Amino acid sequence: MKYLAGGPWVVMAAIFACALGTVGCGEKTDPPGDGGGEVAEVDLDGSSLYQAQCAMCHGVTGDGNGIVVMDRPARSFKKGAFSFGNTPEALFRTISNGIGGTPMPGFKEVLSEAQCRILADYVIELGPEPITVQPGQSEYRVVDKPLVIRGGLPPIADGMAPVTRGLLVGGADGLTFEYNTKPLVLLGVRQGGFVDRKDWGGRGGAELQPLGVVSHLVDGGGSSFMWAIFVASNTADPWMPWMANLGATTVSDGIAWVEYKWTGTDVNGSAGLPPQIRESAQAITVAGWPGYRRTFEAPGDSAFGFMQLAQLHVSKVTVVAVGKAGRLLRRNGDDALPTYFLEHTATSDNNVSTLWVDTLYGLKPTEENLRGLKELVQ
Ligand code: HEC
Incomplete structure (x- = not known):
């Protein structure tokens, strides 16, 4: 697929740097010519961009009948009903980040921000007269930096229990x-609106109402995985599972971090607690697969001689490919539509150990679709 121009790791690195806010995002396709700012008209024409990038799936007229055959239909823009919001801003996010769990790819690596905004306007033009919905006064919206809210949450899926102590982290990329x-576990990912603070309505104790559509449930929404920490000082029994509660949450440089606070004590009674770990998560597209990345960081100079950190998935996962330098591709074999986990561990110059877990889903695991992922691991 053409999303990987420049080599997979260049893209991975760019995405990561982008997520860290160290490079400008969505600015790399400035057309040549008039040196920035004003650009050649043909590159910013909604219709020609649409025909080149979108028509194969969404149809030449936007009716959803493109030439690419998929498991699920691409959206008809003529009808104008959007699951993830119909405002120019919401459509811009959908086009930039794609829709996790579906074949709708994210375009932020192939199109500039300006081009994605033009396409958002063009998609609105294709549809019927838009109905503008005024957000309720208690609705919280993520504008330019992540928002973090704690409170009670309704069940994330049928058959699940409500969550007394919940946490919602809404990113500027439109994912929540x-x-x-208690314990700290990711239950699922939503896309669309952020949250309605019904708990502000005067009556205490009301739940937060997440507004986004659930695009991924971690282990069916009842996730209860633990962490495994490799303790270098004890190779005889190297993997020790730990549980954690929520520590602090912080937002800095446009990234929301969630800190794990370990519970219990070391079973060997000697080495103390594992190193401090914090997590941030964001939308990502890898080799054409939409999904999200969880980035875990731990100080590399901890007493543990921190080597590796891994999630023990509750569901049965099988290893698809093992690469050098801590790269691993796993597959969750339980689902009709399987989920792939691309894992990568690294230690950075500033003495921080990092684990990325990309959760990728939505495409059929044909050899062609999988090729890009397997290449990334090698
Ligand atoms: C590989 C096929 C494919 C391509 C290429 C593609 N889309 Fe999509 N798109 C989809 C599918 C499938 C869906 C429906 C996802 C779902 O089930 O919700 C979708 C959904 C959407 C939605 C609806 C989101 C919502 O809120 O419901 C928008 C907007 C959209 N695409 C815009 C675009 C634009 C603009 C382009 C070109 C820049 C594009 N798409 C290219 C497959 C594609």
């Missing part, structure tokens, strides 16, 4: 990560 905080 929904956690239980």
